[in-house]
Amino acid sequence: MKLANKVALVTGAAQGIGKGIAEVMASKGADVVVSDIKSCEQMDSLAEWVRGKGRRAMVIRADASNREQVESMFERAWTEMGAIDILVNNAGIETIVPFLEMTDEQWRDVTMVNLRSEWLCSQVFCRRAIAAKRPGVIVNIGSIQAGRVLPGRTHYAPSKLAIEALTRNMSAEVTPMGIRVNCIHPGLIETPMTDWVMKRPDLLSGVLGQISMGRPGQPCEIGTVAAFLASDEASYVTGQSFYVDGGWIGK
Numbered sequence: 366m367k368l369a370n371k372v373a374l375v376t377g378a379a380q381g382i383g384k385g386i387a388e389v390m391a392s393k394g395a396d397v398v399v400s401d402i403k404s405c406e407q408m409d410s411l412a413e414w415v416r417g418k419g420r421r422a423m424v425i426r427a428d429a430s431n432r433e434q435v436e437s438m439f440e441r442a443w444t445e446m447g448a449i450d451i452l453v454n455n456a457g458i459e460t461i462v463p464f465l466e467m468t469d470e471q472w473r474d475v476t477m478v479n480l481r482s483e484w485l486c487s488q489v490f491c492r493r494a495i496a497a498k499r500p501g502v503i504v505n506i507g508s509i510q511a512g513r514v515l516p517g518r519t520h521y522a523p524s525k526l527a528i529e530a531l532t533r534n535m536s537a538e539v540t541p542m543g544i545r546v547n548c549i550h551p552g553l554i555e556t557p558m559t560d561w562v563m564k565r566p567d568l569l570s571g572v573l574g575q576i577s578m579g580r581p582g583q584p585c586e587i588g589t590v591a592a593f594l595a596s597d598e599a600s601y602v603t604g605q606s607f608y609v610d611g612g613w614i615g616k
């Protein structure tokens with residue numbers, strides 16, 4: 366139980382990778398705050414699942430890119446759970462729009478959620494942890510697209526590559542105060558976000574051909590790496606970005 370006595374807050378946890386991370390963290394002993402912009406039964410049933418593992422769970426609906434909602438989320442979570450030890454910045458959105466047709470709104474929406482939310486949630490978390498003189502851990506979720514070109518992602522790909530720089534720079538400022546910061550770049554993971562690719566055998570076979578393992582990953586396979594980075598086993602790891610992609614970037 367490498368995360369025993371820790372409390373993790375996961376954004377975008379209603380489904381997909383965030384849900385997988387929350388499940389793995391709970392199974393390794395963490396109490397979990399499940400947060401998402403959606404108000405849905407999926408969050409309630411995940412919280413029930415976590416409680417079934419003997420861990421505490423809390424559901425908070427919040428837009429991870431909105432300062433007022435994020436401040437209020439941490440206030441509620443800190444009060445009810447005692448403290449937060451681990452922040453997983455997972456909330457993200459992807460749209461596919463050719464560069465020449467992209468609107469200001471489409472650029473803003475993707476960068477606001479993918480990049481600003483990780484900066485904002487981290488800032489609110491770090492301010493609280495440092496004021497309380499508590500150590501902490503942040504795991505940021507980037508993407509394989511930080512290092513690979515897929516069409517129609519001139520907003521998404523830069524937002525994810527920037528998370529690598531965000532990770533390094535935040536780490537440089539807060540690691541001396543006891544907060545480690547790392548990033549995971551997932552490859553193709555089977556979630557609602559990628560459902561449309563999974564249903565297109567013509568597209569899927571092309572992508573799988575670029576992946577050494579020849580298969581998509583599962584959310585729990587990101588969860589196990591996130592749990593490792595969040596644990597004391599990774600006590601000397603900070604400022605780093607890791608591709609967890611079945612051998613895509615390296616092929």
Ligand code: NAD
Pocket residue numbers: 376377378379380381382383400401402403427428429430455456457458459478482506507508509510550551552553554555556557558559
């Ligand atoms: P998903 O769409 O299945 O789930 C994302 C969740 O984030 C949803 O529940 C959604 O409601 C929530 N969300 C969206 N905007 C939010 C906001 N402003 N505030 C709070 N919650 C919000 O996606 P996923 O595949 O599980 O992806 C999770 C993360 O992993 C994203 O950051 C995504 O970019 C990244 N990623 C996914 C893959 C993949 O193959 N699935 C690959 C690389 C990176």
